[in-house]
Amino acid sequence: MRRSLLLLIVSAVVTASAVVGVSASAEPVAAPPDVVDPAPAPAPRLARGLIVKANSDAASRRASIARTVRRELPAGATVASTEPAPAGLSVVRLDDPVSAEDLDEAIEQVEARRDVEWAVPDTLRSASSAPPVTVDDPDFLTQGNLWDTRDTIDGLPTQGGFTTKAPALWRATKGNSSVVVAVVDTGITQHPDLTGQTVAGRDFVDDECTSSEGGCRGTYVNAGDGNGWDADPSDPGDWRDEELAARCFGPIDDPSDYTTPSSWHGTHVAGTVAAKAGNGTGVAGVAPGVRVQPVRALGHCGGWDQDIVFGILWAAGDDLRAYGVPLNPTPAKVINLSLGGTYDSAAEVTQVCKLYSQISSIARSRGVTLVAAAGNDSAQRIAPLSLSVPASCSGYLSVTATSDTGHRSWYSTAGNGADLAASGGDTAVPTPSDERGILSTINLGATRPEGPGYAYYQGTSMATPAVAAGAALLYSLGITGPANVEAGLKTAVQPFSTVTYGRRVIAGGSGAFRSDVLDCTTTGRTSCGTGILDLSRVTAPRGGPSVTGPRAPGGVLTARSRGLTTSGARSTLTWWRGSTRLGTGASHRVSGADLGRTLTVRDTVAAGPFAGAFTATSVAVPKTKAKATVKISMPSRFKRTKRVPLKIRITAPRVRPTGTVRIYDGRKPITSRKLQAKNSGALRVVLPKLTKGKHRIRVVYAGNTEVRSGSTSKVVRSR
CATH class of the missing domain: 2.60.40.2700 (Immunoglobulin-like)
Incomplete structure (x- = not known):
């Protein structure tokens, strides 16, 4: 049983000034341009216990399940504790991680119980790895995931290239700040292009809770920040030296195969989603108006399924207070999962997808779209997407990666089940260049955080946040529900390139090899999805009317x-x-x-x-009502034996006044009338006979919901 964990392919890193406001310099590292930097070896497939779906998560049932597990464990392995989890799940934790293969018999026996629906190992996963609207970010036009400024690619005319063409949709929206994209990843570092672009996140990288008493060691090997679950999603660095590799994965033949500098993967992904646009610094995100919620679930060793699951549920707004986790005050509409792993058989995938599919159903019921990286496991042959988790599980929008030529990136997993593709970079096709990767935000520290910078990465990790950001733009336009958003994204695609590439030699750090076909125009195992995300094909109004x-x-x-x-x-x-x-x-x-x-x-x-x-x-609309003007006309002198007509005219700008009109002789009421719209503001009232002498005839209009009150008077003499 083989399982590849590493889904990130890092190309050449560019340096950048740590001073805010100074743009990145684009100087690649000294590796030859025709060499693809080798990624560290795939991590061993370890499991720290089981995640079980039983008829209930009662303590007595968990204890009974633990006894079943204990009988089938390999020599030296013991059950440390059991605990409940969301969605009615139960977690059986071991004293120390073991090879996932060593739990096969325990899983078989647990699933044989009548009170159990399914059981899966709690395993480690790792990180996957001139437009109509412009901004003043200096590296905007070099971002291969936004807009290609070339007139032709491979001799064919192009408008925006095989990119997301997000700026075309910016005419409608750059994203609504109320729409949140959760990035379940390595966490985030401070960066001027991300300042003000985030909402509060959370850290779900746990301690090594594996003592025989059910407690925790306090070692925080994977977490690397000295503590477990908390409200700080900062990325302390996910580097591994040989000593840390041995602590992560146990006995391994050559720890140097697993060493790596810190990737700042979550920061790079966050920048692709929502790096600030128009700030005169660095790059712009695909949806620079939305907000990113950093959810840290991956550490030095990767991320355990349980921690990833809690991260997904918390980001979706699920109530986890029973597990000591406060409510998420700003639940996400989109969850980006640039992480995962691959399996050797469909049976294994079916088993693990029981967990991830149940979690996706909860998130989707809350109106959340989940976007997952297909994986970077292709080389001489195309790795099938059907063996990738969680991308192949139900409820996840799977994303493959394409190059700037519109072909499958040589590393990208593909095949039946792929939903759509996006720019993921390919620094080896057709003319090798680091700048054919995806430029985004990183940190310049080799291990610990130092200054902010920018780097070209390539991988399905880089394609996935482009799609997640596209989903966020659709939510910002008022399209609701994951089914509608996903259908819209699958419609907003351009065809893959029709230029035949076929097999091609790829030069890698471990030697050259021939990559399988790169075309995405056929169906079946080479399928990359419905097409390449093209947000210029989204129909939306060009701004508010x-x-x-x-x-x-x-x-x-x-x-x-x-x-x-x-x-x-x-x-x-x-x-x-x-x-x-x-x-x-x-x-x-x-x-x-x-x-x-x-x-x-x-x-x-x-x-x-x-x-x-x-x-x-x-x-x-101001609160101010229209001003009423009241005018009256009647003779100034008349005989006391006569009844005199009084003409009243009440007007207001753009409104026909209605309401009550009262007539007074001095302070003495004479009569009142109802002014209706059909009267057009005019009334005629015959006054009663007035006594001999001087009289002040006063007319008072009471007003209504649209018109203020008003009054006027006239002194007359009866003789």
Whole structure:
């Protein structure tokens, strides 16, 4: 049984100034340009226990399951503890990690119990590894995942290349700050391009809780930060020297095969999602308006399934307070999983997917889209996606990687089950160059954090956050639900390159080899998904509609669409007051109910795969009512024996006043009338006979929800 854990391929790292505001320099390290830097050896497949789905997670049942496990453990292995977990799961922890193969018999016996649905090993996973809108970030035009500025690629004309073309969708939205993308990864480091781009995250890298008494050692080998689960998702570095490799994986033939500098993988992924745009520094993310939630689940040794599962559930907003984890105040709409591993058989994948599929069903029920890296296990032959976890499990949108030529990147896992592809970089095709990777944020420290910088990486880890960011942009446009978002992403694709590449020699650190076919245009095992993510194909309004007109009672506001990002589509305008829909059409008359409120007009795509996508413009309506003007006319002198007619005229800007009108002789009420809209502000009242002498005739209009009150008077003489 072989299982490859490493899903990150790191190309040449570029240096960058640690001073905020100074752009990155793009000087590759000294490796020859035709050599792909070798990745560390795949980590041994270890398990620290079992995750079990039983009829209940009661303590007595967990103890009984532990007894079953104990009878089937290899010599020297013991059960340290049992504990409940979310979704009705139970965890059986061992005193020390063992080879995952050594738990096969224990799993078989546990699953033979009538009170158990399934059991899987708790194993380690590791990190996978001129546009219509421009910004002033100095490296914007060198980002191979946003927009390719070349006119031709392989002799064919191109508009934006085989990239996400995210800037085309920025005409509609760069992302809403209320939309959160959780990056379940190595954590995050401070970086000027990520300042203000994050929400509070959490650290789920645990201590080595394997003592025979069920306690914890306090060694924090994998965590590397001196503590276990907490509210600090900072990345202390995931480096490994030979000593740390031995502590992570136990007896291994050559610890030097597993050494690696810190990758700052979570920081690189976070930058691809939401690096700040327009700040005059470095790079821009695919969705620079959204927020990233760093969820640390990977350490020096990788990440245990249990910790990853808790990270996913917490990010999705699941209630984990029973396990000592506070509620997530800003749950994610998208969860990025640039991590995983591969198995040798479909049976093994089916077993492990029982866990990951159950977790995805919980997250999806909360409206969350989960995006997972396909893996980087291809070389001489294409590694099938069907053996990759969690990418092949139900509920995860699997992402393969393509080069800037529109072909499968030589390392990318592919095959049946692939959902879609995105730019992941390929520094060896066709002319080797580090700059054919994906440029994003990193830290410059070799082990511990030092200054901020930028680096070109390649891998399905780099393709996955581009898709996660694309999902976040769709959520920002009002498309809801993982099924709708995923369907939209699969529609927003461009075809793979039709230029035949076939097999090609790849020069690697361990020697050259011939890569299997790189084309993605065929089906079956070479399939890379429905196409390459192309956000220029998303239909959305180009920003909120323009609004003109008086923002006062009776005023007619007129909205106009700014057009759509794609041709041939239709949109409709609707007016809203809060969550109340007021009507459809280009115009809206301001009413008294609108005073002091904010009106919103939405421009919404009417049909097609992006139906419901909208942008909006808000209009604040002042509380001030219209001013009433009251005028009256009647004779100044008249005989006391006559009843004199009084003509009243009440007007207000853009409004027909309605309500009560009262007439007084001095302070003495004479009569009152109801002014209706059909009166058009005019009343005629015949006054009663007035006594001889001087009289002050006063008319008072009481006003209504749209018009302020008003009054006037006239002195007359009866003789």
